[in-house]
Amino acid sequence: MATLCENEKTWKVHLLLSVLFALVPTAWSVIHNMAIPQGLDDCFTRYARKTSIRHTVGQSINWICVHQFMWQQNGMHKWFNYNVTSNTNVWYSRLLVFPNRRSLTNTGTGRVRKEIRMMSDFERQKFFTAIQMLKADKSIHPNKYDSLAALHQGITETAAHGGPNFLGWHRVFLIMFENALREKIPDVTLPYWDSTIDEAMANSVASAIWSDRFLGNGNGLVTNGPFADWMTPAGPLIRNIANTGQLFRRNVIQNILTRKRLSEITEPHAFTQFNLEFHHGEVHMWVDGQMGELTTAAMDPVFFLHHAYIDYVWEKFRAQQRLNGIDPARDYPSVVNHTLHLPTAMLGLGNFRNIDSFSEYIVKGIYKYDETPSCSAFNRNCGSPYLQCMNKNSEWICVSIDQAHMPPMHPRRPRIGPNTMQNSRPAVVPQMGRNMLMSVRRDKVNPMGFEIFNVPSPTMPQHNQIPQMNANMPRIRGTGSDVNRMIQGMIQNKVQNSMLPPTHSPTMSSQETCPVIPxxxxxxxxxxxxxxxDMRLWVYLPVDVVYRRPPEYERYNAFPVMNGRPMKQTDIYEPDAYKSLKAPLATGRPASYASCNTGQFGAGAVFIQSNGINYVGTYKEYAIVDHRQAISSSTAFVAIKDPGYGATDVMLSAYDSCGRICRPYCKxxxxxxxxxxxxxxxxRVTSTYPKLYAKDYGEAVFNTWNLRKNCPQKDGGQVYMTFYCDYEEDWPMPGIVPVVVPTPPPMPILLIPRPQPQSTESTCEIGNGCVLPGECRFCFVGTVQKCEKSCDQYARCVYGQYIPEKCPPGTMYDAAQHLCIPGTCSDETEIKHKSLVVDTDL
Structure with missing residues (x-):
């Protein structure tokens, strides 16, 4: 009887609570939609004025704006806290001491940075060993590698991102890292990773770079290679390659190298197609894991190789500046977007100022770069057994081999062979004996139909099967010669192990040629x-995704049949085949990543991501969507910081596997x-009732779906946010409208006016045949005008005067969008008409 009374009492309490919750004036008081913070809003607006999602991938804009904003927020609030001790500061100072150039006069440049696949096996293993020794050295808390990586967390509020000093700050940071490596092994030099070599592959995921011989696996927890099972200050080392973003493309690098001034390739004024920092972020996204977040990126050694390539591109840019009579050391932009980016502001590393990082002193006599690998129709040797020469789009280029064709490793030191490379670059050819001959053979089988030429690996003697050695290198102590002998022994073991059949995970198979997310x-x-x-610090929110059929998915081979005949002009799911659907479901073609290939598959992924605004943390999940259907829907569960530890401010975003942004809708x-x-x-999510979040995934599913019935039904009241992936071409952020006519920027922080001579005519000729309307006068830095009587010329204001520029071949200048777009001069009439229509609307 007592039990029945207790049950009745409990039932009454539950009923009372239900009535109280029913009387709450708003059912959504636990979650509030917020306005975008000023700094983040400024970045979105700036990109809206420079480009459109028809020309620039929306997720790339979202990534760079959110991460630049969070970099600054973390610098101010120090959420990701790292205590720098006096011992650590002394060590940092020691790493900023550059070598004595007098000792390099007889030997030339002391350090030659190579593409990592151009290193010999011996050089590469020494590089990896030096990194492991830094990680194992706990004389600096928590260890020397992590304490150095902590400098890239924004804790010193430096100008490392979001402005013109992006390149200079990272240049000094790379030298510090290289000096730290040389404390362990004196002749180690930092290599670079040219990701264009992998981007050109049919399947970049299968590249040799993600094998245990190079950087280790890229699918999830890093469990093999030199950094296997690493623990970082942000948890276990993780990568999720090729889920989003894209690697550097050859045409992107070529576009950047067409510019002359640093302001044209850096934030905040560079157009996106020339913005080196913008495109560098797409590679961070592609690797993902710790690399996917600016505050944790340096915890993955891939970071240093990626930024060494960016430094290589900048050095090529500086070489071209010298040929054009521009002094790279003085070409610091006169307009900056933050006081931390002023040329005289402190760099945050030692006693350097920002302008000091542009000095020739930092590079000359200390290090130089070997050219990135190349080949030609007459010389198809890329100089490395890990590269192959491919004819792609009528151009011979070097691309990475895949993991299924890894050659044996070479236990001996490399010897420099004859000059077999184009542009007079010595090829590093590993040799097994004095009489070994290098030859070139044509591969008979190539699924992509390209001509591929390899440098064959020498025939190795057969060995008995030997268990694979632990990928984690041992901690090595001793002299340089001791280290070298141990590394040679390690390589010998790996040569034996390399004779074993390679093992690959299903997602890394060389047969997988589609870049769409499985x-x-x-x-x-x-x-x-x-x-x-710790996952106990997170809670889960249900999110709905409404997905429109992607525009490139043109045919699903299920045809209507009329009068006994199949009608093959369309499929039964095609919206354009129905009058009721054609207009409301018309799609545009917003920009997508180069690897986007959703047109061939019936299912795809939409990623939902949470980025903390008042904490440092990111969570990502994806929902499966149906490409066939005119409209489909799916539900996913994304995690955010537990509001029980204080109100959670978080930004949710969604995008498909091609990087096209979906639109947020709130209840x-x-x-x-x-x-x-x-x-x-x-x-803003709070812990007040009724809670619309769950403590874990299981509870989130249970709360969202009524599992008490035979057929589960979804409780729509639990879902606050829905994303609509509609493929519209207008800006996805509410309240931000693309500006087609540039507004004058604020007065420059540092500007010396250089007024042009007054002209009596109503036009101004600035050179190279470019004529501007109106009199020659002082201009605001960053403004752009189209040259009269020309379809591919425009003028950019630099240091108070206009400088003529020309669009790359095959493109023309669109005055309405202030972009070089594909087209020829024959399209000029259409562009003028479009500009007139826009001006009339304004």
Whole structure:
């Protein structure tokens, strides 16, 4: 009887709580949509004025704006805290001491940075060993590698991102890292990773760079290679390659090298197609894991190789500046977007100022770069057994081999062979004996139909099967010669092991040629908040995704049949085949990543991502969507910081596997039908009742779906946010409208006016045949005008005067968007008409 009374009492309490919750004036009080913070809004607006999502991938814009904003926020609030001790500061100072140039006069440049696949096996293993020795050295807390990586967390509020000093700060940082490596092994030099070599592959995921011989696996927890099972201050080392973003493309690098001034390739004034920092972020996204977040990126050694390539591109840019009579050391932009980016501001590394990082002193006599590998129709030797020469789009280029064709490793030191490379670059040819001859053979089988030429590996003697050695290198102590002998022994063991059949995970198979995200590929999150990796600090929100059929998915081979005949002009799901669907479901073609290939598959992924705004932490999940259907929907669960530790400010975003942004919609408070309206995607989530989040994934599913019935039904009241992937071409952020006519920027922080001579005519000729309307006069830095009577010329204001520029071949200048777009001069009439229409609307 007592039990029945207790049950009745409990039932009454539950009923009372239900009535109280029913009387709450708004069912959404636990979650509030917020306005975008000023700094983040400024970045979105700046990109809206420079480009459109028809020309620039929306997720790339979202990534760079959110991460630049969070970099600054972390610098101010120090959420990801790292205590720098006096011993650490002394060590940092020692790493900023450059070598004595007098000792290099007889030997030339002391350090030659190579593309990592151009290193010999011996050189590469020494490089990896030096990194492992830094990681194992705990004389600096927590260890020397992690304490150096901590400098890239924004903790010193430096100008490392979001402005013109992006290149200079990282140049000094790379030298510090290289000096730290040389404390362990004196002749180690930092290599660079040219990701264009992998981007040109049919399947970049299968590249040799992600094998245990190079950087280790890229699919989830890093469990093989030189950094296997690494623990970082942001949890276990993780990569999720090729889920989003893209590697550097050859045409992107070529575009950047067409510019003359640093302001044209850096934030905040560079157009996106020439913006080196913008494109560098796409590679961070492609690697993902720790690399995917600016505050944790340096915890993965891939970071240093990636930024060494960016430094290589900058050095090529500086060489061209010298040929054009421009002094790279003085070409610091006169307009900056933050006081930290002023040329006289402190760099944050030692006693350097920002302008000091542009000095020739930092590079000359200390290091130089070997050219990136190349080949030609007459010389198809890329100089490395890990590269092959491919004819792609009528151009001979070097691309990476895949993991299924890895050659044996060479246990001996390399000897410099004859000059077999184009542009007079010595080829590093590993040799097994004095009489070994190098030859070139044509591969008979190539699934892509390209002509590929390899440098064959020498025939190795057969060995008995030997268990593979632990990928984690041992901690090595001793002299340089001791280290060298141990590394040679390690390489000898790997030569024996290399004779074993290679093992590959299904997602890394060389047969996988499609860059679209497989629907069964796992995504590994770090569950890290402010430096603590623990999933108990997170809660889960349900999110709906409404997905329109992608525009490039043109045919699903299920045809209607009429009068006994199949009608093959369209398929039964095609919206354009129905009058009721054609107009409301018309799609545009927003820009997508080069690897986008959704047109061939019936299912795809939409990623939902949470980025902390008042904490450092990111979580990513994806929902499976149906490409065939005119409209499909799916539900995913994304994690955010637990509001029980204080209100959570978080930005939710969604994008498909091609990088096209989806539009956020939030529930309208007190809506009887549960209608939604466009919102910013930035939420404040509190711990007040009724809670619309769950402590774990299982509870989130249980709360969202009524599992008490035979057929589970979804409770729409639990879902606050919906993303609509509609493939429209207008800007996806609410309240931000692309500006087609540039507004004058604020007065320059540092500007010496250089007024042009007054002209009596109504036009101004500035050289190279470029004539501007109106009199020659002082201009605002960053403004752009189209040259009269020309379809591919424009003028950019630099140091108060206009400088003529020309679009790359095959493109013309669109005055309405202020972009070089594909086209020829024959399209000039259409562009002029478009510009007139826009001006009339304004």
């Amino acid at each position: 629907v069964n590929r796992p995504y590994q999150n770090s569950f890290n908040i402010n430096g603590v990796s 309208i408070p007190n809506s009887q039908k549960g209608e939604s309206q466009p919102c910013s995607g930035l939420l």
